[in-house]
Structure formats: C-alpha cells, structure tokens
Amino acid sequence: MSIKKYDIYIVGVGGQGVLTIADILTSVAFTREMPVNYYPTKGMAQRGGFVKVQLRFGRSNVGPDIPQNSADLVISMERSESLKAVKYLKKGGEFFLYDNCWEPTAVMLGKAPYPTLKEVWQEVTQAGGAVKCLSNTDLPLYQGKRIRDNIYILGGILQSTRLKEIISKDDVVKAVTEKWPKVAESNVFAIEKGMHSEIKTAL
Amino acid sequence: MTKKLISGNEAVAYGALAAGVKTVAGYPGTPSTEMIDSLLKMDIEGTHVEWSTNEKVAFEVAAGGALLGYRTMCAMKMTGVNVAYDSLISIAYSGCTGGLVVYVVDDPGVSAGMSEQDSRGFALLSDMPVLEPSNLQESYDMAKYAFELAEAIQGPVFLRSVTSISQSHGLVEIEERILPETDHPLFEHNMEKYTKAGAVICMNQHKALIERLDAAGKYIAESSLNSLCLKTSKGVGVISVGVGNSYIDEAFDILEENQIKTDDISVLKLHNTLPYPDDEINAVLKHCTRVLVAEELEPYLENRVYLNAYKLGVKVDILGKNDGTYSRIGYYDADNLVNGICKLLNTALPALPENTDTAPEKKCAARPITVCAGCPHRGTYISIQNAISKLKMKKSEVVVTGDIGCTILGTTPPFNALWTEVSMGASIPLAQGLVYGGTKNPVLATIGDSTFFHAGMAGLVNALQHNANLTVIIMDNGWTSMTGMQINPGTAQDFQLGSWKQLDLKKVVEGLGVEDFHVIDPYDLDTTARAIAESMQYQGVSVILARRECAIQSNRRKIKYSAIKLDLEKCVNCKQCINITGCPAIAFADNTISIDYAQCNGCGICTQVCKFDALVKEQ
Ligand SMILES: Cc1ncc(C[n+]2csc(CCOP(=O)(O)OP(=O)(O)O)c2C)c(N)n1
Ligand code: SF4
Ligand code: SF4
Numbered sequence: 001m002s003i004k005k006y007d008i009y010i011v012g013v014g015g016q017g018v019l020t021i022a023d024i025l026t027s028v029a030f031t032r033e034m035p036v037n038y039y040p041t042k043g044m045a046q047r048g049g050f051v052k053v054q055l056r057f058g059r060s061n062v063g064p065d066i067p068q069n070s071a072d073l074v075i076s077m078e079r080s081e082s083l084k085a086v087k088y089l090k091k092g093g094e095f096f097l098y099d100n101c102w103e104p105t106a107v108m109l110g111k112a113p114y115p116t117l118k119e120v121w122q123e124v125t126q127a128g129g130a131v132k133c134l135s136n137t138d139l140p141l142y143q144g145k146r147i148r149d150n151i152y153i154l155g156g157i158l159q160s161t162r163l164k165e166i167i168s169k170d171d172v173v174k175a176v177t178e179k180w181p182k183v184a185e186s187n188v189f190a191i192e193k194g195m196h197s198e199i200k201t202a203l
Numbered sequence: 204m205t206k207k208l209i210s211g212n213e214a215v216a217y218g219a220l221a222a223g224v225k226t227v228a229g230y231p232g233t234p235s236t237e238m239i240d241s242l243l244k245m246d247i248e249g250t251h252v253e254w255s256t257n258e259k260v261a262f263e264v265a266a267g268g269a270l271l272g273y274r275t276m277c278a279m280k281m282t283g284v285n286v287a288y289d290s291l292i293s294i295a296y297s298g299c300t301g302g303l304v305v306y307v308v309d310d311p312g313v314s315a316g317m318s319e320q321d322s323r324g325f326a327l328l329s330d331m332p333v334l335e336p337s338n339l340q341e342s343y344d345m346a347k348y349a350f351e352l353a354e355a356i357q358g359p360v361f362l363r364s365v366t367s368i369s370q371s372h373g374l375v376e377i378e379e380r381i382l383p384e385t386d387h388p389l390f391e392h393n394m395e396k397y398t399k400a401g402a403v404i405c406m407n408q409h410k411a412l413i414e415r416l417d418a419a420g421k422y423i424a425e426s427s428l429n430s431l432c433l434k435t436s437k438g439v440g441v442i443s444v445g446v447g448n449s450y451i452d453e454a455f456d457i458l459e460e461n462q463i464k465t466d467d468i469s470v471l472k473l474h475n476t477l478p479y480p481d482d483e484i485n486a487v488l489k490h491c492t493r494v495l496v497a498e499e500l501e502p503y504l505e506n507r508v509y510l511n512a513y514k515l516g517v518k519v520d521i522l523g524k525n526d527g528t529y530s531r532i533g534y535y536d537a538d539n540l541v542n543g544i545c546k547l548l549n550t551a552l553p554a555l556p557e558n559t560d561t562a563p564e565k566k567c568a569a570r571p572i573t574v575c576a577g578c579p580h581r582g583t584y585i586s587i588q589n590a591i592s593k594l595k596m597k598k599s600e601v602v603v604t605g606d607i608g609c610t611i612l613g614t615t616p617p618f619n620a621l622w623t624e625v626s627m628g629a630s631i632p633l634a635q636g637l638v639y640g641g642t643k644n645p646v647l648a649t650i651g652d653s654t655f656f657h658a659g660m661a662g663l664v665n666a667l668q669h670n671a672n673l674t675v676i677i678m679d680n681g682w683t684s685m686t687g688m689q690i691n692p693g694t695a696q697d698f699q700l701g702s703w704k705q706l707d708l709k710k711v712v713e714g715l716g717v718e719d720f721h722v723i724d725p726y727d728l729d730t731t732a733r734a735i736a737e738s739m740q741y742q743g744v745s746v747i748l749a750r751r752e753c754a755i756q757s758n759r760r761k762i763k764y765s766a767i768k769l770d771l772e773k774c775v776n777c778k779q780c781i782n783i784t785g786c787p788a789i790a791f792a793d794n795t796i797s798i799d800y801a802q803c804n805g806c807g808i809c810t811q812v813c814k815f816d817a818l819v820k821e822q
Pocket of ligand 3: 576577578767784786787788789798802803804805806807808809810
C-alpha cells in the first residue's frame, strides 16, 4: 500500500476518549512503519475542556500544526466543538461527526444557546466539506454492557471515509487487541458494529 | 539503535540518558513536565532525578553536579526561567567543568497558559548558547549534543523547545543509555571562578563568559549543525530556525501545487539563534537580494540579519516582523511560510485560502472549565462566599487574590471568587500591598500547596514580619495537580519516592509563628466558612490550611467518601446544587436533576447546599 499524505484534525471534550482514537491510529502507523506526527493539545487536568489532536500521516519531515483549509479528515466527537474544526477542513474533505452533545452548565440551565445539528451541518457544507454523521443514540450493547464508543466510532470512520485507503479494519483490530487483550472480543465487536452502523450523509 | 514512539519531551529524556546524565532536576510546568515525569518512571540507577521545590532550586541542584564535572540537566516551562535566572546568570559567569543543560519549553500560541515569552531573550541576556531542535528526532539528537557543547565551552547551554514539538509523538531512533561517570575528583577550590568577590573577579568572569559564547560559535560551525543551501544568485532566500524549519518542505509543496516554483529559493535552516550564526547569515545576505526570516515569537534572529546587512553594506530587502510580514503573536504553520514566500516573490497564491473565517467558531458554546467532581477546592470557594455573606459584606467589596494551579479555577463560574492571577506565589504579597493601599475590607489570598512551597513561603514570612492584616488560605490537596499530579514537599509520605521525605505543611506554618491558624476540611462548608469569617475579623496575619486530597488522586485509589442519595420526591428543581457547586457530576435534563455516579466521589458538598434534603449522604 502506498503511503499517502493524510492529515486528520480531531476535536472533542476532555473525558470523551478523543486521545484514544488518536492513540490507536498512531500505533497502527507505528507497526506499519508509516511516518506519523501525533500532536495532542489536552488542556488541563480536569475533564470537560476542549481537546484537539492533530495527526499527520505520510510525511517524514513535517511540522506538528495543520494549516487551515487542509485537513483531509476532521473527526469531531462533540457537536458544538465541531465548529472549532471547520476552518481546518480542506475543500472536498470529509467531516466525521459523532453527534454527541456535552452541554456546558450554562446550556444545561437554559442560560446559553447551543448549536443545532443543522447549523453545524451547514457550516461544514459551506466550507466545502462532506458530513458523515453517526448518531450517539443507538450505541450497541455487548453481552448486556455498553461498548466503548470511541472504538465504535473508529469503525464508523473506517466505513465511511477515505481513511480506509491508508488504514484497514485489520490494522485497527490488531492494534486494539494488542492494546487491550482482555477485552479484545468486545472491542472487535464494537469495530464491527461501527463498520455497519448507519452513517448519514445528508440532513 | 531502536525506534521508539515517544514525545518530544521523552526524546529529550532519552537523549540525556544516552549522554550519561548524572542528575536531572526540574519543576513541573506544561509543556515541559513529561521530560522528568518519564524519567521518574524508568529504572535508571545511577542517575538522580527529582522534582525540586522550584526552578531556581532545580537549576542550582543541577549546577552543583556540573561544578564537579558531571553531565547534568534541569527542566522547566518558559516562566520557570524567570525564577531560575538569578542563579543562572551567576553560573553562566562562573562556568562549570561539566556539561550543564537547561531544558526550557516555550509556548507560542499559549496552549499551556501564562505567556508567550521567548526564552531566547534569556540566552541573549546571559550570553548562553541556545539550541533549537525542529522536530522529535532532533530533540533527541540535540539533547545529546547540548551536553557535548556545554562541556566543550565549560559553561551552561540552553536547549529550547516549543509546545508543538515537546507535546508531539512520533518515531525516534534512540541508543542505549550510558551510565553516568562516578569517579570525579572533589570540587576544585577556586575563588576567582566560583565566587563573586569583587569587581575584578566579576568583570573577568564576564569576559570569560563572552569568550565562551565565541567558542560555542566555533564548535557549532565545526559540527555543521545548520544547513545552508544557496540557489540562484541575486535571488531570494529564506532563513528559519527551530520548528520553523519543519514547515519549509510543506510550504514548498503547497507552492508547487499552485504552480509557484521553489527551486530557486535559497534556504538556511538554523538550529541555534545564539551564538548568532553570522557566517551563514552573511552568506545568505551576500547571495540574495530579498530574504525572509521565519522565526516564531520575537525577531531576535531577524534583528541580527538587519545588523549584519548594515555591517556588510549590502542592500537586501528583509521580510519578517519589522516590516509587518509576520506577527510576534502565536505559533506558525505552513501557511505562515507560504504567505511569507509569496510576498518574497511578489506573487500571490492563486487559490490562497481566503477562508480564515472565525464565524463558525463564534457559534460554539462557551465551555469554561471548572474543578473536578469532588474537588476540595470547591468547598473553599463556596466557603469564601459564605464567609463574606456571614459578615454582611458584598463579594464586590472583598478582594481575594488568586495564585497558579487548579486553585485559580476559582476565577470561573459559578464561583467567580478570585480577582488576580500573576505568578507563582504572588497572591500573598499582592494582598499585602492591597492592604497598604487602603483597601477597606479584609483582603484574602489563596494559594495551593505546591505553589506555597515554590514561592509562597517568602511572601508569608514577609506578611508575618510586617504584621500585615490579611488572611491566607492554603489549599492543600497534597499534590501538584494542575500539571498532572506531581509529588511536592507536602505530599503524603506514602507517595514520596525512595528516600524522599514529606514536610508537613501544618508544622511548617506553625513553625513560622502564625498565631491565628486554622486547619479545616474544605468538604465541611460550615466549619470552613466560620474559620474564614473569624480570620477576616482578626487583626494580623491569619492562615487557614484547607486540607483534603485532590479528587483525581483519591479516585485513582477508588476512594468514595460516602454514597449520595438523590430523592426526587423532595427535589423542587431549584437547581441550587448546580448553581452553587457547579459540580460536573450533577446534571439537569428533561426537567430532572441527576447524578453521574461514575464521577461523584461522595464529597457531600452538594448535600450541604440542598435546602430540601433531596441530596443526602447515605449511612
Ligand atoms: C514559574 C512557574 N512554574 C511552573 C508553573 C506551572 N504550574 C502551573 S500550576 C502548577 C501547580 C500548582 O500546584 P498547587 O499549587 O499545589 O495547586 P493545585 O494545582 O494542586 O491545586 C504549576 C507547577 C508556572 N505556571 N509557573
Ligand atoms: S485535578 Fe484535583 S485539584 Fe485539580 S480540579 Fe481536579 S480534583 Fe481539584
Ligand atoms: S457529593 Fe455532590 S458535590 Fe460531591 S462529587 Fe458527588 S455530586 Fe459532586
């Protein structure tokens, strides 16, 4: 498989496992000896703050920061935070949105507005991006227990975006199995389910 | 040689090990923390690694080893250099026989907080070489090289990184660790070198310092650290340094994709600002008619380019910060290089992305961070408010100074309790100054345990000596938490490493002779508010030691202080539990309060706030 230049910009909220997705993709690159630069910006010790990760594949000498209008793929794990990533997506790029709403207190108490899915969708479309949206409501169960949503999301991403041209399902299965051997079965199940989840591409 | 997937900070740690480092000392601070954190997790007998009380202490500990001729290193975030500088300049004057490396990480773009100060300015002030890796592999290679350079010139050397490199992870080739040397003779007694006794000694040392920087220039030139690639004569050139180097290839790719030729552009990639690489800069100046200088933050190199052009008498257009091509603010990416090169070539990118629109971001919900569920600081902030109310004062009338750490989250909603954030330890002297300024109402200062040991103690001693009328609240959560739970002098003995010993903060404060001293548990709101109110009425220095462990650390040991019961029958949806505590474990949705038991540690603060007994501790 040829190694392409491929930049991924990931956003979410601390505590969502944003770093886990990036960790897995980075370890796949590591085993495949593919150049990668993985740059997380985690904020502080507390949960609930903005987190972003910049992943740059395929270049051996590249700076950590992705310029605006140039990420091949944006992965957003939180609806409102998606808006911070829009400007980094390149025209014609893919925007994978896991439509999860992590409401700040003021929003919860009805004192501050929160964007609708439609608003976010329109912003991405206006920036020339293609939305791939996975709902957070029908997270499958494995033997009665909720599966890890970030692994499920990864399945959704592999199903619906061009990431699959550089990373295969087998790569991911191998990486998560090595990382968490004890829960390998449930993780493989989560990837499978993600691969077959319903991804919306239109509102 | 093995390839490892590591961060820039870890690469520096491995580089130091491969250089046979004997002592590594530092004080935590994002973005540099993981350098020492990673060493503390390794089994590296023979190398002493420690978290010191502050950066000045760390520097001095490292310097001591270098005076004996060993390789030593200290590490800090950019603001740490402000603290260490007093000793740094003195050791720079004296020099040392071993390799002493000061690892500092700057933060263009301020993703780690405080400022965008450019540590190269300190290198200028102290005539010290500063090495600037531009990627992860270079972080490793140059860490090793920094020791060689320091040894060669017999003086300390800066190794300066930036957030984006220190926090990035990627593949780095590393070698086996070299065991530190052990058999150096005792310290040489040399007053001329190691004291500052008199003007002659000091000026001789100053002269020696300047000579060392010159020697560094020669050493660096011989090791071909920098890469110069001259192209078309009378053409254009780019000079970059550090992380700027890593964006040139990408910028050239973008330009080529847009049919802008880049083959004719001369490029000088530098890995050190100081000593100024004059020969290479002059080679570019003699060869090109237009030159772009791409360096993040301050135009230190660029100013030198101007000076050299003047001295050479060449007429060269210089693009950078002085002509407004670049800003001194923020970090760089390939776009900065692309835009600069376009200006250099008097061309424009046909498809120059015009979408720098921040409109989408403006619709993003604000997400102020607050302290964790079960955080002891929550109890202190609420109690400050309650004490102020008890004394029939208004919040807007009582100044509460803040300090650095999780403790500063008292500035965010729902507390909005703190008025200032200056620097480590500033809260107490600042409060003292406010008292002398004639502030009518009581003044309070808040400070965390690590910050108190770092630079707070001197301020408390000063307040005590001058019998200032103020209240100091030391928020003692047992850890240096904000930076990711490091051990500090007050951390419980069980968690100290090896032969390290705990200093009990209670005894420290008692030992200073504080007369009005209260030790309370911030989970107990009534007692805490009462103690604060009493202290505010006391004439003189009062100290409140609010003690309870950081909830993240107690959670790691699975401690639940109680089980919280939510009785929805009694709940009237007043939402005061959320409005007052802001605890992230309490949510309100579909007109109902709920508790996330995965986050709740049973601290019980919400149960003391609920007036309807809808939230109670079970058992
Ligand atoms: C001079 C300097 N060194 C280091 C830091 C990084 N820093 C920020 S907060 C903090 C820790 C504060 O710990 P503590 O006072 O115990 O408060 P906590 O976070 O535990 O509440 C550190 C080391 C800094 N901002 N300035
Ligand atoms: S990390 Fe610890 S001290 Fe900091 S907010 Fe969380 S519980 Fe509080
Ligand atoms: S007891 Fe109340 S305030 Fe404390 S962590 Fe649990 S929900 Fe939050």
